[in-house]
Every structure is written in C-alpha cells, then in structure tokens.
Amino acid sequence: MMHMTFYWGIKATILFDFWKTDSWLSYILTLLACFAFAAFYQYLEKRRVQFKSLSSTRHPNPPPRAGVSAPLIPKSGTRSAAKAASVLLFGVNAAIGYLLMLAAMSFNGGVFIAIVVGLTVGYSVFRSDDDGADVAAENPCACA
Numbered sequence: 001m002m003h004m005t006f007y008w009g010i011k012a013t014i015l016f017d018f019w020k021t022d023s024w025l026s027y028i029l030t031l032l033a034c035f036a037f038a039a040f041y042q043y044l045e046k047r048r049v050q051f052k053s054l055s056s057t058r059h060p061n062p063p064p065r066a067g068v069s070a071p072l073i074p075k076s077g078t079r080s081a082a083k084a085a086s087v088l089l090f091g092v093n094a095a096i097g098y099l100l101m102l103a104a105m106s107f108n109g110g111v112f113i114a115i116v117v118g119l120t121v122g123y124s125v126f127r128s129d130d131d132g133a134d135v136a137a138e139n140p141c142a143c144a
Helices: 024-056 077-104 109-127
Strands: none
Touching: 024 077, 024 109, 077 109
8 A cells, every 4th residue: 555644664665566675775775766866867957957058148140141152041050959958858857857756755754855865965066056047947846
C-alpha cells in the first residue's frame, strides 16, 4: 500500500515498482541518487539559462545590402544552435524536475530531504554566481 503521509523508514518504492529499498544499503544508494539528480537538475538549469542568454544576445545588424547579393534570410548560426540547445535542455530539465517531484511524492522523509538538499547544494554550487542574470528564470519549483 502506498503511503499518503510522510513516514520514516528504509522501505520505499521510488518511481517504479522495481526501484524498491529494503535494506540500509539500497536506501542510502537511493538517497544519494536523489541527491545527485537534484543537483544535476540545477546544473542543467544553469546551462539552459546560459544558452538562452546566448541565443537572445543581439548583434549589431550590418548595413542592409541592396541588389541581388542581399540575402533573403539572415544567417543566425550560433544563435539558432544556442536556441535549439536551450529548448532541448528545457525538455530534459522538465522531465528531471517532474521525476524529482514524483520521487518526493513517495512521501518518504529521507527521499524528500535528499531532494531538497540536492537542489540547495546544486543551486549554491552551480547557480549562486549568476548575479541576477536572469531573474525571471528563478523558480524554486524543480518541476517548473
């Protein structure tokens, strides 16, 4: 039976039926995996924000050329690659965020704490030096 309130114990089912903990070793490895995925989420979020800012930087437009040699579609090489990387990382980050949320919904207190501490440590290691670069991207919810 699935718990509907927080509980403390080493027996937990995380995300899938085959991911069950029944010993201290499996429980500690599960907590470490939750911690690592939560910190990795923050790392990917930093990379996504970097790619987003790279794709949105405006380069001064060259003077328009007239005649046959003027291109119909301006080249945007690195900007479109950075935008594609940003979009891809958003999707991966959203998936990881929702998986973290579902793992926290196992209602195991240790798993919940491992995820929150992982998000906190990941933020302090990877994102605390942003200096408010993209305040709109600041969202404490891992699944947003």
